[in-house]
Amino acid sequence: MLCGIPGIGKSALLEYAVHSASGFRVVRVAGIEIEQELPYAALHQMYSALRSHTVVLPPPQRKALAVIFGAEAGEAPDRLMVDLAVLGLLSAAAVDQPLLCVLDDAQWLDSASAQVMSFVAHRISAEPLAIAFATRPPNQLLNSLPEITLRGLRPADARALLLSALHAPLDEPVTERILAEARGNPLTLTELPRMAAPNQFAGGFSRPDALALSEQIEPGYRQRVASLPPDTRTLLLVAAAEPEGDVSLLWRAARYLGIAPSAFDAAETDGLVEVREKVTFLHPLARSALYRAAGLAQRQAAHRVLANVTDPETDPEWRAWHLEGS
Ligand SMILES: Nc1ncnc2c1ncn2[C@@H]1O[C@H](COP(=O)(O)OP(=O)(O)OP(=O)(O)O)[C@@H](O)[C@H]1O
Ligand SMILES: [Mg+2]
Structure with missing residues (x-):
């Protein structure tokens, strides 16, 4: 699981993983903020992509998935039945071709999907199956998974990225100050020069008049x-x-x-x-x-x-x- 503040490069790194996983089939799932309260909303994305593999599941597991996704009527299934069904589904899908499941914006996973994915992630063993999560902190739902925290670009890389995003040269002291303030965050380094005229940088962007930062956020x-x-x-x-x-x-x-x-x-x-x-x-x-x-x-x-x-x-x-x- 990749963990880090907004803009630090989690999605970019997941994209890199997808490009590097040649020969893998890739299934993408993303937490969606407005679907957080809908049980199994995120899992439904995966189910849609892999539905054809449900035929190999034992009937009670197949039924459990069909019921939670509204394809069949029936009593709400047991949590463990759903957990096992999803594990079975991913394993079955990985038989013909290795499978990479990429789950971005996990901070917005509905809790039912998060619990299932955490169960599955803990049980992957010999299957040619990988799951990569990315989340903003804190994420209590998935906190027992092995985690890599992204902490920003190294100073030389941050500088190179900032310079590549500028439309005009900057004085060295101002460059230094921006680099200090951005703390290696690639989003900050690339967005800020786009959002401000170079002369607004004087004094750094923590000054109140420096930038019209997003009024919505x-x-x-x-x-x-x-x-x-x-x-x-x-x-x-x-x-x-x-x-x-x-x-x-x-x-x-x-x-x-x-x-x-x-x-x-x-x-x-x-x-x-x-x-x-x-x-x-x-x-x-x-x-x-x-x-x-x-x-x-x-x-x-x-x-x-x-x-x-x-x-x-x-x-x-x-x-x-x-x-x-x-
Ligand atoms: N290593 C990098 N070098 C250059 N640019 C990068 C790097 N990593 C990320 N970026 C750029 O920085 C921006 C933010 O990255 P990204 O979208 O991956 O952040 P994130 O951690 O997924 O943020 P969020 O939590 O908002 O989803 C993107 O425009 C991305 O292309
Ligand atoms: Mg992202």
């Missing part, structure tokens, strides 16, 4: 943030004002503000941010939404705190940058 994040406790919101704003995602800097800022680092837990539980080696927002838009939703005075206060806790010896440029924003 931001309000959702603003609402989520509004429901968090005040100390959590304060720390989130500090994190949003800090492009590098430096964890120790964030904790220094918390101490400076007299806020316990545990105040950040609520934001992590909500899935808005993740604190590992870096502070990472679920989505670059979550960060900009937060930053822009705060009032000017709050933003200035956040930069003032960051300037105060940034080491003037080792990071004079960032300190100056925060002072400028304060």
Whole structure:
């Protein structure tokens, strides 16, 4: 299972897997946000593709699938019967030709499909059958599968991608700042130059006037943030004002503000941010939404705190940058 924030390259990597799997038959399934509440909606995509193989299933299993997908009348089947039927279906389909099942956007799987796919994924053994999932975190439904977390492009690759997406040359300090803010996210690196005129980059895109980022996505994040406790919101704003995602800097800022680092837990539980080696927002838009939703005075206060806790010896440029924003 590939796991990672929006735009980090999960679908691109699944596509790569599909292209690399020469000789495989490929079945694609995708979680669909508006179908999350419909039991077996995602599984139906797979069933449609492989229906012809149901003839080899034992009759009770065949019947179980027919009933859940409305092809036959009958009592709702046992969960295990459905699990076994889907395992049987995939194994049968893999007999003639190896089978790769690609399941993208697994964060939107309906829970019934997720449970079945998790059962099947745990039982693949000798069959020429592979299942690759991609999901945004957190995904509680599939959390026991072996996982690879995508963490963004390496700095040299990020730079090459940014430069390839620009229509005009950029000053080196501005390039550096964008690279720091994008944190290797290929979507951010390719979309942002498209969304802004080069002169809007000056000062980096975390400034409120910098970019007209998607007006449709931001309000959702603003609402989520509004429901968090005040100390959590304060720390989130500090994190949003800090492009590098430096964890120790964030904790220094918390101490400076007299806020316990545990105040950040609520934001992590909500899935808005993740604190590992870096502070990472679920989505670059979550960060900009937060930053822009705060009032000017709050933003200035956040930069003032960051300037105060940034080491003037080792990071004079960032300190100056925060002072400028304060
Ligand atoms: N390694 C890469 N090099 C260059 N561009 C990339 C790379 N990986 C992804 N991209 C580009 O970045 C964009 C986002 O990638 P992708 O759609 O795979 O993200 P995602 O993780 O699936 O996001 P979401 O959670 O929103 O589905 C796409 O335009 C994709 O072509
Ligand atoms: Mg994707």
